[in-house]
Amino acid sequence: MEYRKLGRSGMYVSEIAYGNWLTHGSQIEDDTAAQCVHAALDAGISTFDTADAYAETRAEAALGLALSGVRRESVEILTKVYFPTGPGKNDRGLSRKHIIEAIHGSLRRLKTDYVDLYQAHRFDYETPLEETMQAFADIVRAGKAHYIGVSEWTVDEIRSAAALAKELNIELVSNQPQYNMLWRVVEPEIIPACEELGIGQIVWSPLAQGVLTGKYSPGKGAPSGSRATDQNGGKDTMARWLGDDVLTTVQRLRPLAASVGLQLGTLALAWVLQNPNVSTAVVGASKPEQIKENAKAAGLTLENALLKEIDEILEPVIERDPRKVDSCHSRP
Structure with missing residues (x-):
């Protein structure tokens, strides 16, 4: 495993992170989840990403259970706040009330005194950004989170949050976007701004x-x-990728992967990690052996000629429109 700094912070994260969206508390039982977590640790993965809303809070609880007995300082635990965690009108969003209550719930489920990174899972259009950032700053100063980040925010939202974070003397160190060979909407605007x-x-x-x-x-x-057969969210999130045009095009990458001695999935992970602004790539797994294969992507260097061939093959099905970041939002 190789490790990179998370943004301009001093904290290292593993190039491959293990995430438990759609798996822990949903697709797999707690004992299998624990096996996957320990397979990740054995592979050198130290970074674990979750969220309070995953599997209606059960994913955080499963991760906390799986990490019981692991030296806390040897791992980085990342979680998120925004989506509903209960039936009440304040059980969602980025109000001060919900953020403060949510971090306490996350820490309880994760069986820890602090998280390494606390992320705003989406932008809240119903709460002043100043209120959200002040709540995050208070959590950092209370030692309940080391750093803060965001997920699926637009470039303007990221810039505004970074400016407020600077005023509050805290560091906004990360953004968590969807990004892969097929979905490149963060390349034109968000990645250049984040590098800056x-x-x-x-x-x-x-x-x-x-x-x-x-x-x-x-x-x-x-x-x-x-x-793609999971009725608890997986099937719906995959719909855009399952057209015959996409699937046929992806199959054309197999000879390229074979030419460099890699499985296709390992090539795809290595491709993401070629971008220097990427700190870590989050992978999910329902079987321990999947973790071991994914970990092989760490530290790989892909030649420019290979990257060019990948682009030429996939170009007809690549999405690059930066406006599509908004398609991940939940506007009122």
Whole structure:
């Protein structure tokens, strides 16, 4: 495993992070979740990403259980706040009330006194940004989070948050966007701005929900037990990738991966890590052996000629429109 600094902070994160969206507390039982977490640790993965809303808070609890007995200082625990965690009108969003209550719930479930990174899971259009950033600053000063970050914010929102963070003498160190060979909407505007501001990318869906592993074939149904058959959110999030045009194009990458001795998924992860603004790529796994394969992408260098061939093959199905970042938002 290789490690990189998270943005301009002094904290290292593993190039491959283990995330438990759609798996812990949903697709797999706690004992399997623990096996995956320990397989990640064995592979040198030290960074674990979750969120309070995953599996209605059960994902955080499963991760906390799986990490019990692990030296706290040897791992980086990342979680998020914004999406509903209960039925009340204040059980969501980025108000001071919800943020302060949410961090206490996350720490309880994760069985820890602090998280290494606390992230705003989306932008809250109903709460003043000043209120949100002040609450985050208070959490950092109370020692309940070391750093703060955001996820799926637009470039203007990131710039505004970074300016407020500077005024409050705290560091906004990360952005967590969807980014992979097929989905490149952060390249035109967000990544250049983040490079300027010292913000690193924590990439989610680097395998396009598994499509870039090549296991989904055009004209065929999804394999039994795959994410595309998951009724708890996985199937819906994958819909954009399952057209025959995308699947057929992805299959054309197989010879390229084979030419450099890599599995297709390992090539896709290594591709993401070629971007110097990427601090870590978050992968999910429902089986320990998947973790071991994903970890092989760390430290790989892909030649420019290979990167060019990848672009030429995928160009017809690549999404680059920076306005599509908004498609991930939940506007009122």
